[in-house]
Amino acid sequence: MTTPTLVAGSLWLVTVWRLPSIRHSHKQRSLALTFAALAAAMTFEVPAVRDAINDNVGIIGLPPLLKHLLGVTSAAYLLDFVIAVVRPQGLIRRVRQAALGVTLPLMLLFYALANWTPGGPVRVGEGQHAIYPVLYTAVFTLYIGTAMVVATWLFLSGVRHSRNLLGKAGLGFLGLGTLLGSLYALQRVGFVAVEILTGAGYPDLQNQVSTALKQLAILSIVLGACLPPLSVAVEYVRGWNTLRRLQPLWSSLTGAVPFVVLSTSIPKPRVNLRLDRCVIEIEDACLALREYVSAEVQERARVFVSEQGIPEEEVDAVAEASWLAVAVRSARTGSPLKGVEYPALGVTGKDRLSELSWLCSVSRAYRDSPVVAEFDHLEDVLTSHRSGGLERGSS
Template identity: 70%
Template sequence: MNTPTVVAGALWLVTLWRLPSVRHSHKQRSLALTLAALAAAMTFEVPEVKAAINGNVDITGLPPLLKHILGVTSAAYLLDFVIAVVRPQGLARRTRLAAIGITLSLMLVFYALANWMPGGPVKLGEGRGAIFPVLYMAVFTSYIGVSMIVATWLFLGGVRHSRTPLGKAGLGILGLGTLLGSLYALQRVAFVTVHLSVGADYPELEDLLSTTLKQTAILSIALGVCLPPLSVAVEYIRAWNTLRRLQPLWERLTEAAPYVVLSTSIPRRRVPFRLERCVIEIEDACLALREYVSADVHERALSFAGRKTLEDAEVDAVAEACWLHVAAHLARNSRRLEGVDYPPLGVTGRDRPSELAWLRAVSRAYTSSPAVEEFSRQEQMPASPSADGPERVSHDS
């Protein structure tokens, strides 16, 4: 199997994968159309396809024309995509529409007027029509070069704004692909300039550079397009895993404070939204349950966890789970306390990653730490008069 066939096949696979996203947003639609145009353009480089078109259509150089038109179209959609990602407010939309319209029109006019040499790829013509192939290639190359340079600038500039490592890598690889596309256009200009100025031709070198840069650029763009969706998939799996780990804590706390649970149901597939709601309800339950214990319980929980030779990173989470366990028990059998200081919430003041890590640690301690059960049993035993003073809250289990 030859390289053009492999490249075209890979592009069609990526295109089919991204096709359902066409209806999601303008950004996703531009991306899907970019891939479809690239895949169709590379299909016209497959030898069997070119042979079939040349054998059935009596128009010289039709496969290269179709390939170039699709290449220009894909560059326009790619530029539209990167602007939607990096500059949502837009960038020179009327200018871009005018540029693509003028480019396609001039390409068709110069193609019709050119005296093309029969067979093979597009070559410079002979006789009176010799200037038109030059103009045709100049228009095509200029649009590709300028659009790829602008896209490279936007892609690489957007890397620092991406929130995920895979997103940064995707934009970086897309920027590399468009940079290679710019180099493809520049080397085409260089070879034509050398030919027109000194009459020298280097067909083998030109074909090698052109093919290598073009295929590498297209594959880089295809790979870069795949990474941001993979980032979304990774975030989805991470959210599902976090939700699974927080579910036991949510069940215990909302059983003690059921009124914090929102009534609206959420589809199971909306995992990030379910995780957000789970976190909110856990924190609301903590706020409600802290009114059943005093800050002294929290202090005793810290002291108790510290004596259990736990690692420093576990002490605070185990202490949090200890007083929550006691509060959940008291919420079923007692009234709220008034006129006392309540325990501080360990989740307060944390950023999002730290907040989720903290809640996972508390959930793990609440459901599996023997220290939590032991502390809760001690707190539920009747207090002796000489124990910890009158402020200790004690109840029979």
């Protein structure tokens, strides 16, 4: 299998993968059409396809023309995509539309007027019409180069605004790909200039440099486009894992105060929404349960946990789980307390990530720590002794 065949096949796989996203949003549609045009363009570099067109159509240079037209279209869609991502308010839309509307007809016009040399890629022709291949190459290169420079600036400027590491890496690889596309346009200008000024052409070297830059640019763009969806998958798995870790705490707390559970059901695939609801219900349950214990219980829990040799960074979470365990038992067997100071919740005043980390630590301690079970047992015994003393005093 030749390299062009492998590249074209890979692009078609990415195109098929991205095709369903056409109906999702403007930026997703632009990205899908970018890969569709790029895959079609690279298909004309496959030897079997190129030879079949040359043998059956009989028009010299038709595969390169089709490849270049599709390449310009792909660059236009890619620029549209990065603007939708980085500058959703838009950027010189009419200018971009006018540039594309002028470039494609000019390429067709100059192609029709030129006397292309047979065989190989499009290059400067000979004779009285030699200027038209130069103009054709100039128009194509100018559009590709300008589009890639603007896209590189937008992609790299958007890296710092991305919210996660994979998103930053994706924009970075996309920016690298468009930067290589800019170098591809620059080297084409350089080789044409050398041939015009000196009369010496280096078709083999030009072909090698063009192919290398083009393939590296495509590889970088494909990789950059694949990383953001991978980021979504990572976020999904992380959310599912966090939800699983919070489940024991949620089950116990809401079992004691079931009225905090919302009645609306959420589909299982909506992991992030289910996680948000789980956190809200845990916090509501903590607010309800704090009315069944006093602040003195919370303080005794902290002192008890500190005396058990628990690492300092885990003391707060284990103490929180300890008084919650007492509150759950009290809610199931008693009534809310009146005229006492209630415990302060440890989850308040935290940002989203800190909140999830804190609740996971509390859930782990609530489920696994023997210190929590021991403190709950001691508080149960203490409550029983107090109740027994009150009963004897009353008698």
